[in-house]
Amino acid sequence: MQFRTKARAVDLLGKGQIADLPTAITELWKNGYDAYADNLKADLYKEGYNGLSKSYFLIADDGKGMSSTDVLDKWLVLGTDSKSRAELEEESEDTLWKRPRIKAGEKGIGRLSVAYLGNPMLMLTKKIGYPLQALYFDWRLLENYNLFLDDITIPIRSFEKTELLNTDFPKLKKMFLSNFDKETDSDDKPIWEGKQIELKSDIIFETENAILEEPILNNILSFFGSKDAHGTMFLVFNPINQIIELSEKDDDNIDEKMFVITSLSGFTNPFKEKTINIATAINIHTESEQYDLLTSSGNFFTRKDFDLADVFIDGKFDGKGGFAGQIRIYDQIIDYDYANPRKRNSTSFYGEIPIELGYSQGEEKSSLLTEQQFASLKTKANLYGGLYIYRDEFRVLPYGRHNADFLNFEQRRSRRAGTFYFSYRRMFGYLGLKREKNPKLIDKSSREGLINNTQYRAFTNDVIGFFVTLAQDYFATEAKESLFLDKKKQINDQNEALQADKAREKAEKIAFTKSLNSYPQRIDDHQTKYESLLDTLDEKLDTINITYSEVEDILDELQKLDLELKGLIPKIPKRYKPTETQIERLYKFENRLNKYIELVTPRREELNKRAQDKLEIRDLKIDFTKKYNAYISSLEKMLNEYRQQLDEKSVSLNKDYRERARRLINSLSENKQKVLDSIVSKEQVSLYTNEIEKQYNTLSEEAEKTLFPLVEHIKRLSFDIDEEQVQGAYKAQYEQMKYQWEQTRDTAQLGIAVEIIDHEFNQLYAKINSQLGELSKNEAISSFKEFGYLEKNFQQLEDKYALLSPLYRISGALVKNISGDTIYNYLQEFFENQIKEYNIIFEVSEEFKKNLISIKEPIIHTVFINIINNAIYWMRNKEQRTIKLDYLPEIKEIIIANSGQKIPDYRLDKIFDLFYSQRPNGRGIGLYLSKQSLNEAGLDIYATNDKKYNTLNGACFVIKQNTE
Structure with a gap:
């Protein structure tokens, strides 16, 4: 007698032993790793993607794949023991010439987990040098309890040409459907009976409707299309609902989706110093988007x-x-x-x-x-x-x-x-x-x-x-x-203090923003009132015989408005650095106020002069006295307001201190008599002493945390030191240091990349030049017009690289006299295409051409390239695009001006700060390095809006001798 195996046994070993979807995918990915794959992926192609009529699930690896013998003798043999023995293979063709791997699988049944994913299934596998193998099966066939394993036909076909898969796929399905040809077994009993007749109908229907739609077929052909292609792929024609729902965006199945993501993330150990270099992905393809499910919610540890x-x-x-x-x-x-x-x-x-x-x-x-x-x-x-x-x-x-x-x-x-x-x-x-x-x-x-x-x-x-x-x-x-608790308390105290400071800073920011928002209305009201008073004064002064009493109130009101002008601009907080947008708005407000003052001042002075002419000396002295007193009164008012605030705050702090101190003392003393009355033994004295000491220490710590620091802070205050200014300066410096540190890492990588690229370019140019030389010897090739264009274009590319290449090698360059004419010609050649594209007028004076600069050539070229490059960017939207190079021999200064966007006064110095940039995605490095390089060469550069230099009313830079 021998054991016979029912088909249901395989179903129980496979799908019946898989706990969930992530476990099924994990088992198949492990098999891929054991086959020396480096890329393990799954793809859900959702109905509607590129016209698909239904959804498909595909799981694939780029492992060594299988030949027909491997499929028959290994994949279709359950419980193979090669993995469980944990024997390391030797580096060979079977390991894809990679280092031998310890097997992740061990039971020899992990392949059956594909049954969990849905039905029917097409397995495609290819080994290097062997034809593509295709196996079609519907695992639900194994659910029939009347079938034995040896009753089942599993269709397999070999394809010398991958393209034939689509045409021969129906033959595979026909071979599979032969499993339903027999109606009864050897004992003449029906094979399909009862509820399983419906199962049979479903399997046949879904097999007949299983097709390789074009997007899926193209994916298969792309994966296995090359001669050296290798790997294994499982295509599931009707994936389970849990897989389909992975692409849904609603919140109904968010927990289920996160369960899959978190279960399949970290497939190989990412925490180790030397980890297995395996890439995993679950790609979702829908009608509207494509993405990797595993990284859609965030990266793993x-x-x-x-x-x-x-x-x-x-x-x-x-x-x-x-x-x-x-x-x-x-x-x-x-x-x-x-x-x-x-x-x-x-x-x-x-x-x-x-x-x-x-x-x-x-x-x-x-x-x-x-x-x-x-x-x-x-x-x-x-x-x-x-x-x-x-x-x-x-x-x-x-x-x-x-x-x-x-x-x-x-x-x-x-x-x-x-x-x-x-x-x-x-x-x-x-x-x-x-x-x-x-x-x-x-x-x-x-x-x-x-x-x-x-x-x-x-x-x-x-x-x-x-x-x-x-x-x-x-x-x-x-x-x-107490190591952890002490350190934690210290950190807590520091962070709580910082949070309190941030809250205070936030309140100041809100107040500053409100003042900015109210400014336009305030200046409008002021201007309206001021001009109305001037109009009234003008009318009064037109009267032939005017007395002081008739204009006294008007002059008083004008004096009052003059004093208020100073307070119209919002005060910049000292404890924090305003945002760039806030500074920009403030800058515009100041410009508007200055223009307003410039507009009304001549008229105010003219009316003052007319008033002096009309009024008697006695009246003018009265008016002068009033103005004098107004200034005294204004100063007194400001000082008294702040003194009143100081008094109120002092009273408030004193009151708060006393109340807090009283509460701490009461906490310690309130139970004194009760404790004394309860002591009846010596042991209690010792016990209560320890409790009182503990309570005292707790209250002392609270006092040291809340009361004493304020007193110490007040003791350090001085009229000679602006604490707000100092604190604001340190905070601004800290924020700038943080930002610069983050940017410095990118800059360091950029420098390394430039060195590598320079080395690679040299080799690449040499190879291309050599290959073009060989091709030019072939008359059939060199006679083509396109080959002539290729040679010309390569020569232009090489010329541009030759212009740029010396800039990388500043350290080895020598100091020499460089004429302005040399610089001008270099810039024209370097920016030739941009000058033509934007119709830029490039003006240069004879004084600039004749001037000699003693400096390393790469340094001065880099400075000019950076400034001209910025100029081209900021001139793009201007109708008139002009760049002007000039030299002022009497003061020995070089002018680089353009007609682009003017630099606001408050930015004139900031633009040379490291990492400061107003260009989108700008690094803010060029001008900083330009200034540093020129300083080292004994020169300096600054930006100016002085009309003596900035004749084009755009950005203007001046290079001069460094006198510091």
């Missing part, structure tokens, strides 16, 4: 995220109950050992397991991170936070999922967060298993976690004990060591 962790654990569990490693608490590293007091025996040994785990604080105020860093890490933790398990660098599901808190962190925290510090959602990192070192920690048959055997229970017991003890030692509310 990397090893660099450990640097941002407030707490970092790095060590190893020895498999016997012990841990040894290091703990970084904020910026301090300590050695830490732990031994679980559990009972030990040889059967519970689970092998050495490393752990690397980062932990982030729940509140920004308790973290050393910047606001941006904290927000970024918190977003990642909310999406992907958890403790992952990797075996041989491959993720073991379900560990790391939000619902896979297998060490019960949250359960303990819910009992007492102050004791059980660690939260599952705030951690990120891994426990690293190896098949070789941890053979007893094995997957369940469903691939959904590890089997709960003796070794697993010992392992989890050790890790739980470690985290509980570590929390009690350092992180609990009443921890044995």
Whole structure:
């Protein structure tokens, strides 16, 4: 007798053993990795995409693929043991000449998980040098409990030409449908009966309607089209609803979608220094967009995220109950050992397991991170936070999922967060298993976690004990060591002070914005009233006999409005730097006010003169006295207003101080008599002494945190130091340093890139030049008109590169006398195309041409190129585009002017700051480097709106000798 296998057994081993969609995809991706693939992907082609009549799901890898023999002897043979033996292959054609890999699969049935994805299925696979293999099957056929495995025909065809797949696909389907030719088995019993008749009908219908639509066929042909193509692809014609819903944008299935994303992210261990270089993606193709589902909600963790962790654990569990490693608490590293007091025996040994785990604080105020860093890490933790398990660098599901808190962190925290510090959602990192070192920690048959055997229970017991003890030692509310709590308190205090300062700064910003918004109306009202008074005064002065009393009120009102002019412009806050937009608006307001003053001042002076002519000396002295007194009164008013504010604030602070102090004293003294009356033993004296001391220390700390700093601050105040100005200057400097540091990293990379590109260009030019030389020897080729164009265009490209190339090599250049004429000719050649394209008039004076500059040639060329390049950009929208180069011999200054956009006065100095730019995507480096380079050469450059230089009323730069 022999065992016979029902077809249902394969269904139970395959789809029946897969817990969920991510597990099914993971199993197939692992098989791809075992086949030495570097790219593992899945594609959902949604109905409507490029005219598709239905949705398709495709999962593929670029592994070594299979020949017909491989398909028959390996893929169709269940439970193959080559992986479970964990034998390393030798580097060869079978490894695609890559380093041998430890196999991720081990049971030999992972391939059957494709049945979970939907039906029917077309498998396509190709090995280098072999024809394409196609296998068509509908896994639901295996659900028939009357069929034995040897009753089933699995159609396979070889294709020497991939293009024939579409025409021969119906033959594959016909071969599969032959499974339904027989109505009865050998005992003359019906094969399909009862409810399974409907199943049979569905399988036949869907096979007959399975077609390779053009977008899908093109994808297949693209994947397998080349002679050296290799890999395996599974095409599912009717994917399950869970796959289809991955493309939906509504919130109804957001949890299910995130479940898939978080389960398939971090497929290989991203936390390790040297990780497996495997690319994974789930591409969604819809009628309106295409994107990778795995990165659609944010990127997964990397090893660099450990640097941002407030707490970092790095060590190893020895498999016997012990841990040894290091703990970084904020910026301090300590050695830490732990031994679980559990009972030990040889059967519970689970092998050495490393752990690397980062932990982030729940509140920004308790973290050393910047606001941006904290927000970024918190977003990642909310999406992907958890403790992952990797075996041989491959993720073991379900560990790391939000619902896979297998060490019960949250359960303990819910009992007492102050004791059980660690939260599952705030951690990120891994426990690293190896098949070789941890053979007893094995997957369940469903691939959904590890089997709960003796070794697993010992392992989890050790890790739980470690985290509980570590929390009690350092992180609990009443921890044995105060390192973490002391540092956390210090950080909290600093952050709370900064938040309070930000709140005050925000209030000032709002007030400043309001004043900016109210300015136009204020100046309109002032101007209307002022001009009305001038008109009235003008009418009065036209009277032949006018007395002082008739114009006295008008003159008084004008004097009052004159004093108010100063207060019309909003005061710029000293404690923070206004935005560029606010400064821009303020600049426009000042311009408007200045124009208003310029407009009315001549008329005001003319009327004053007429008034002097009309009025007697006595009247004028009275008016002068009034004006004098008005200035005194205005000054007194300002000083008294601020003194009143000072008095009110002093009274308020004194009152607040006394109330807070009284509350602290009362807190300590209110129970004094009650405590004294309750003491009846010596032991109680000692106990109450400790409690009172603890309460005293708590109240003292509160006083030191809230009361004393204010007094110390007031003691340091001085009329000679503007504290607001100092604080604002430091804050502005800090923000500028932060911004510059971020930009400096990009600049450094840019410099490296230029060096690499320069080297590569030299080699590339040499190769192209040599190849063109060889081609020119062939008369048939060189006679073509297009070849002549190619030679000419290459020569122009080489000429441009020759112009630019010397600018890279400033350090080796020599100082020499360079004429203005040389600079002018160089610029005309360098900007030849732009000058023609924008119809730019390039003026140059004879004085400029004759002038000699003693400097390194690359430096002066770089300066002029940068300024002219900026000029071209800012002149694009001007009707008249002129660039002018001039030299003023009497003051030895070079002028570079253009008719583009004028630089506002407040920006004239700022444009030379590092990383300051008004151009979209501008780096703000050019003018900074130009100034630095000229300074080193004994020259200086500045921008000006002085009409003596800026004759074109655009941007104007002056180069002069540096006298500092």
